[in-house]
Amino acid sequence: MKPLKATATTSQPVLTIQQIETIFYKIQDIYEIHKEFYDNLCPKVQQWDSQVTMGHLFQKLASQLGVYKAFVDNYKVALETAEKCSQSNNQFQKISEELKVKGPKDSKDSHTSVTMEALLYKPIDRVTRSTLVLHDLLKHTPVDHPDYPLLQDALRISQNFLSSINEDIDPRRTAVTTPKGETRQLVKDGFLVEVSESSRKLRHVFLFTDVLLCAKLKKTSAGKHQQYDCKWYIPLADLVFPSPEESEASPQVHPFPDHELEDMKMKISALKSEIQKEKANKGQSRAIERLKKKMFENEFLLLLNSPTIPFRIHNRNGKSYLFLLSSDYERSEWREAIQKLQKKDLQAFVLSSVELQVLTGSCFKLRTVHNIPVTSNKDDDESPGLYGFLHVxxxxxxxxxxSANLYCTLEVDSFGYFVSKAKTRVFRDTAEPKWDEEFEIELEGSQSLRILCYEKCYDKTKVNKDNNEIVDKIMGKGQIQ
Structure with missing residues (x-):
């Protein structure tokens, strides 16, 4: 800040005084607060004995979080101003790209490179990290110690503050800050069916930049905030995709007979018609809600029991996990997203209970898929999709x-999930296959058509042990909506 302010009054300023005050709003005040805290804490730590107390220092620090609130309210404007200044001023752009931050005293690296956005987020990150420190201090402080109630109060104030600002920073924010100050970005999330203890369970799976987390939405009382319960996680550095020959035999999960799945679809269609009739006749809202509840129950069962395509992942330090998907397109998207992240220099790690709590707690606000993909969750003004037959x-x-042995499959969404509806013949040993095949595909509330092109695998060693699934290679894919 000082060098920028020094140039502000010259004939060639990097930034104007107003731009500096906007970008670094309240930074000096926050610095003074922390300097005072550090100056008061340092002698207590250096002359430590059982009589020393310091809870009042943490309580005072927490009571000054109002300054952070002003910083947060200005955060978005600060980022936008910094971005505009970078675009219009090459000198400031260079400074922004070459920022260095001093590392901890015991760190091997004396300085760390950081972006302007990450630098401006550090004050918020400091509150997150201080909250985790308070957790640890309380763990190691006897309940009857005079510091205990003061630390509890400081933790309460800090947690309330963090809850209030999470969405103020950016409602579309897709990242959570780790206790080490690193940013963990949410890359992909969605509902998948996991085979657990020989039964199917619907899970919400979150793919972050360095970890895959499998969670279940907790049942909560009316009026309470919904939360996720972490079932397991795998650092991406430890995640591997077992080949068919390496896969363990899958748990015995009895597939639903086709005729029962068809019965479910017929029930759902009948309930849909009843709901439309009630709405047309301006029926009672209670009756409509009862029908919607029945429809949701049937759609949920269909969503849970129809997927059959295995998606296996393995933690090299332990357990294997199995998901069942209805779409090979979806399976390839999950696999590709994970493999893309694994190309980076990832390190293995173990999350502490507090770190896991912070990460799982962030899932509810960061998620991009909010509802189970069933049609009964759609709003009335949403498109019901197409019905009838599609000629392709x-x-x-x-x-x-x-040259390769090539064929195509067609998938459409039906009752909230994708189903493979058609498959061409295999065109052998060619780089320019010409199938010229026509298909009639039934649409049931469909909104998307997916096409996948495969290379046929004739190697019998790659046939899966438990269900004779041949793992053909996807050569290309696309989607029309």
């Missing part, structure tokens, strides 16, 4: 670098 002709494909 798969002509040909090109752009392959070498």
């Amino acid at each position: 002709i798969v002509h040909s494909a090109k752009g392959f670098k070498q």
